[in-house]
Amino acid sequence: MPLRCLDAEGESIQAFDLNSQEWVLLRNVNAQARHLRMPCCTARVVMKVSSHGLQFFAHQSRGICTTAPETEEHLSLKKLAVEAARRAGWDASTEVRGTSPTGEEWTADVLASKGKHRVALEIQWSPQTTEETLRRQERYRHSGVRCLWLFRRPGYPISKELPAVCVGGDRQNGFEAKIPHANTISLRGMDDATRWRQVLPLTSFLDAVFAQRFRFGIDAETSATVTVQSGTIWCWRCGAETRIITFVEVTVGPYKSQRTIHDLPDNLVEQVVQKLAPGEQVGVIKPRFSRTVEHSYLSNGCFHCDALIGEFFEHDAWYSDPKVLATFPVKLADGWREAIGSRDGWGVHPQGP
Incomplete structure (x- = not known):
């Protein structure tokens, strides 16, 4: 059931390029002139239409042609x-x-x-x-x-x-x-x-x-989109409800990667904090000493009393009143390449600007 045949001059004819009237006209001409040939074996052509309305060419007689249906x-x-x-x-x-x-x-x-x-x-x-x-x-x-x-x-x-x-x-x-x-x-x-x-x-x-736009992997010069997600948690010290940054999502075409503030280098966390809109009642991100782990690390804090919100408890806020705090574009080459991680494989990338 090929979609292509050749006319007497050897020019290609595609079945789907012909409307129904053109199809009938060509079929009538071919019935008289027998000028159409199959490209696979030069056998004469019979023009057919399937039960679903699909126009196609068929061998009038297959002979020794080995082309599979x-x-x-x-x-x-x-x-x-x-x-x-x-x-x-x-x-x-x-x-x-x-x-x-x-x-x-x-x-x-x-x-x-x-x-x-x-x-x-x-x-x-x-x-x-x-x-x-x-x-x-x-x-x-x-x-x-x-x-x-x-x-x-x-x-x-x-x-x-x-x-x-x-x-x-x-x-x-x-x-x-x-x-x-x-x-x-x-x-x-x-x-x-x-x-x-x-x-x-x-x-x-x-x-x-x-x-x-169907490409393999990610080029270092590719643009990415960073989305800052947040949720709420009850402060262990003052008992008030406070909003914290739960994770940062980095999106490049079909690839997505979620990172907490503890997974990102300090300079990238600084970029994230700078993109937060004024007035957002979210705890300050800064180094705090933890008695549990006995060292300081960059952490979320309570908006009301600045108490350290431990990394272990941040997951409690992931699905509690989720809210996007910021969305902004970045270049992977500007330090964000590791945030997306190793991404091989094929994917469809969005239309560029």
């Missing part, structure tokens, strides 16, 4: 990928053939090009061994083509060299891209929301891919 889901995903590439100003087509420098032939489900850049999208709907996936990826690399995989099933070794996501959903309810936290996800983890770093509509994901 594809599901409607497979064809729908190829169509979505081409449309996303074109929206971003890329030239794109389905079922594009090529040859590696060693003479190996390949056929990309979708091949998009823009200037000197070429990107293939492979939609792997059926099971495939890891060895075969890596072999095909290496063949694309030698051919000067970057390749992104859309896997129906999890379990493949996603890495910087093998960018990939899992595809959930269906044609009726819409497809979604599922980007895992870990390099591999078992089949049992497909429906576990905690296994996925991001889940977003497939069209949004493909738009991000061709806008170069």
Whole structure:
């Protein structure tokens, strides 16, 4: 069920580029002229429409052609990928053939090009061994083509060299891209929301891919957003309710990291304190001596009596009357890189300014 055929001049025709009237007209012309050919084997073409209204080309007679048949889901995903590439100003087509420098032939489900850049999208709907996936990826690399995989099933070794996501959903309810936290996800983890770093509509994901917002890891020059969270706790000394800083959340694209004031260097804590709005009734952050641990450390204090609020008891305030005290942008290179921690893996980053 290919989406592409060739006319008498060898020019490509994509099934989804034709509206229903153009489709009927071309089908009538082809019935008389028999001028359309399959790109895989030059067999004559029969034009069909699936029960779900999907237009596609079929072999009039397969003969010795070894091209495997594809599901409607497979064809729908190829169509979505081409449309996303074109929206971003890329030239794109389905079922594009090529040859590696060693003479190996390949056929990309979708091949998009823009200037000197070429990107293939492979939609792997059926099971495939890891060895075969890596072999095909290496063949694309030698051919000067970057390749992104859309896997129906999890379990493949996603890495910087093998960018990939899992595809959930269906044609009726819409497809979604599922980007895992870990390099591999078992089949049992497909429906576990905690296994996925991001889940977003497939069209949004493909738009991000061709806008170069699907990236691996975090660059040191990346901007981040710092959010200062607070909660309330009862002071052990004066008995009054006081607000303290519970944690600082650092967000970079799809990555988030929560740190307490004890996890951050003093200079970053100073930045946090400087961003607090005047009038916030939050205890002062400063070094205080603790008899429990027998040394001084940077700590929260009671707004009313300045008593030390011990690190051990701060968690009691995390979910008590939570309130954001400040939100501000930072550069990771300005000392915040360690706050986000080690973050490898693929993710969709937000649109830049």
